[in-house]
Amino acid sequence: MKPASSTAPVDAFLEESAATASAVSIRGLDYFFGQGELRKQVLYDINLTLPKGQIVIMTGPSGSGKTTLLTLIGALRSIHEGSLQVLGQELRGLGNSKLVEVRRNIGFIFQAHNLFESLTASQNVEMAVELVGNFKNKRQQAAAMLGQLGLGERVSYKPASLSGGQKQRVAIARALVNEPQLILADEPTAALDKKSGRDVVTIMQHLAKNEGRTILMVTHDNRILDVADRIINLVDGRLESDETLSHFQETHDPKKLDGQMFIL
Amino acid sequence: MKRVPLSVLNLLHDRSRLLVAIAGVAFAVLLIFMNLGFLGALLSTTTNFYEQFNGDIFLMSPQSLEISSTEPFPRTRLYQVAGVEGVQRVMPLYSDYVLWKNPETGISRAMFVYGYNLQDPVFLMPEVNTPEGIRILQQPNTVFIDRLSRPEFGPQTTGLVTESDRRQVTIGGQYSLGGGFAADGTLLMSDQNFRRYFAPRPLTQINMGILLLEPGTNPQKVKEALRALLPADVNIFTKAEIIEHDSTYWLQTTSIGFIFGLGVLVSFVVGTVIVYQILYTDIRDHLREYATLKAMGYSSWFLFKVVLQEAALLAGMGYVPGLIVSLGLYRLTVNATEGALPMQMTLFRVVLVLVLALTMCSLSGLISVRRAMTADPAEVFA
Structure with missing residues (x-):
């Protein structure tokens, strides 16, 4: 069943994205879970373009398909309908080993740090460096990355002796060390206190602004919304809104709410 | 790195x-x-008792299963090959079970007996190769008993007299050989005594033929020469082969x-x-x-x-x-x-x-x- 005319998302950046090459380009993406009778549609006609150098925050109630969209862009699932281009590569119809190749160009940051407890911070990061075959100076590369994230003193610590924020920063170092053009993050600050969370997003903001990385982040954390260039809202598998930060702030700022609406 | x-x-x-x-x-x-x-x-x-057998090649009937269950074959086969190049000596070996009475309890048990010509150095145990040992074994109804026999057979003192298959028997001495899996105990006696205990069995039927080779002869070569001479009613083994043959029997049939x-x-x-x-x-x-x-x-x-x-x-x-x-x-x-x-x-x-x-x-x-x-x-x- 085809969804009834989906509310056309306001692509505020259409003009801009045409000028610069986009990191992610999605056209008419439908996605289903299950097979046959149990087949259930979770994403409806998604059209989305992420230009390079942009930080995009994706919000939406749980079960709206945010994570599914993220895993599709991350080449962790294969798409069936529509078109999905990541870093210039069409993912539809790619085989498993090709998908693995695509993933190597994407940095993943998860809600949990997912570090190997048996490896030191440096070794955990080196595991990523080894993927691109750079064995010669992987130690220096890992140490430099950890240094950038303020963990220069902690390179040979194991995760058990690091704090939550430090662990998440190691995970970020692992995701960033190969300088991926696209970074996908799923609630990267959920497990962190206010200060650590702020540190983490500042690092990301820095990367996007200075090095032109594209970041797509799923979050419910209102404290970090200010770093976004753009906020998209996904509801029940449909893109409900796509707006700039300032517009979002205007419409969501409690001070600007019309006092009349609270009067009965 | x-x-x-x-x-x-x-x-x-x-x-x-x-x-x-x-x-x-x-x-x-x-x-x-x-x-x-x-x-x-x-x-x-x-099979470790074979180490004490002073032979390089062994002849056995094809119907024999292992050393304690052998089928006799004609002694002539042994004499047929005595002249083959490399063969120093051919020695017949007789074997059978006899009942041995424990003189203390009066209970009889089956004992495995080897009989051989005392002029032949069939066994390597020092006790049976001294002139004194050979002299004792030459006496009628006198045997040497295996020290490794089970204690149920009774005392092994030299000079002790007991009964074996309704015949008196005197222990003339001891040696260490071991009976393997089949025998709880073993005896050694001269072929003449063997003739007495196992009458009317003739000495022309032997249980095993043992060939001693000239030093430095390749047993495998001699074995091939023997095979060409002997009919199919005897099997020919080198020492390693007969050990392997007996082991395989015990491995497979038990x-x-x-x-x-x-x-x-x-x-x-x-x-x-x-x-x-x-x-x-x-x-x-x-x-x-x-x-x-x-x-x-x-x-x-x-x-x-x-x-x-x-x-x-x-x-x-x-x-x-x-x-x-x-x-x-x-x-x-x-x-x-x-x-x-x-x-x-x-x-x-x-x-x-x-x-x-x-x-x-x-x-x-x-x-x-x-x-x-x-x-x-x-x-x-x-």
Whole structure:
């Protein structure tokens, strides 16, 4: 069943994205879970373009398909309908080993740090460096990355002796060390206190602004919304809104709410 | 720089779990070594008396199963080959069971008897090769008794007189030979005495023909020459071949091969289950990390290798202590049984068990690796 005319998302950046090459380009993406009778549609006609150098925050109630969209862009699932281009590569119809190749160009940051407890911070990061075959100076590369994230003193610590924020920063170092053009993050600050969370997003903001990385982040954390260039809202598998930060702030700022609406 | 040794570090991370795993593998290796050791020792006790036989080539009827159940064949066969080049001496050997009465309890038991011409150096035991020993054996109704006979046969004092198949018999001396699996005790007597005890059996029918070769002769060459001369009513064995022949008989026709083979199999399965349990727990605990590796762009093949490496490492780390403890227990067994159970480590067994340990661990690795291979990177985001 085809969804009834989906509310056309306001692509505020259409003009801009045409000028610069986009990191992610999605056209008419439908996605289903299950097979046959149990087949259930979770994403409806998604059209989305992420230009390079942009930080995009994706919000939406749980079960709206945010994570599914993220895993599709991350080449962790294969798409069936529509078109999905990541870093210039069409993912539809790619085989498993090709998908693995695509993933190597994407940095993943998860809600949990997912570090190997048996490896030191440096070794955990080196595991990523080894993927691109750079064995010669992987130690220096890992140490430099950890240094950038303020963990220069902690390179040979194991995760058990690091704090939550430090662990998440190691995970970020692992995701960033190969300088991926696209970074996908799923609630990267959920497990962190206010200060650590702020540190983490500042690092990301820095990367996007200075090095032109594209970041797509799923979050419910209102404290970090200010770093976004753009906020998209996904509801029940449909893109409900796509707006700039300032517009979002205007419409969501409690001070600007019309006092009349609270009067009965 | 080398790759981060993920398999090693994962194993070393949880030391107590690693110790349990090593102990498990070592225990399985130990059980396999002990089973093989007992099997080997028992098999060698079935045939170790051949070492005291002073011969290089043995003739036996094709209908004979092993040394204690032989079918007699004509002595002429022996004389037919006495002139073959390289043959120094041909010696007939007679054997049969006789009932031996324990003089203290009056109970009779079957005793295995070897009879031979006293001029022939059939046996290597020093007691029966002295002029004095030969003189004693020449006396009628006089025998030497095996010190390794079971105690149920009674005292073995020289000069003791008892009964054997309604005939008086005098113990003239002792020697150490051992009866293998078939005989609880053995006697040696002259062929003339053998004729007396086993009348009316003629001396022209012999149980085994023993050939002593000139020093430096190749037994295999002589065997071929004999084969060309002799009809098919005798089988020809070199010493190694007859030991192998008898061992095979005991291995195949008794349950000892089955019992210890089953022991090895059970130990193997126990080891496999222990290693599987360890590896599976390890994979389950690290499933999110493995899935993350896949999300980063590692292939399933990489995870496959990590798990198999862990399996191989466990095999190696468990094998060494297993081998060391087994060597100690082998020595302990030999001491405890005063040499009756000659447990000896052979190079073949060392290699065989190492291969078994590696197979065991790889097998459990292969069973448990499926879980890691199916780790879905998309689930890490959930």
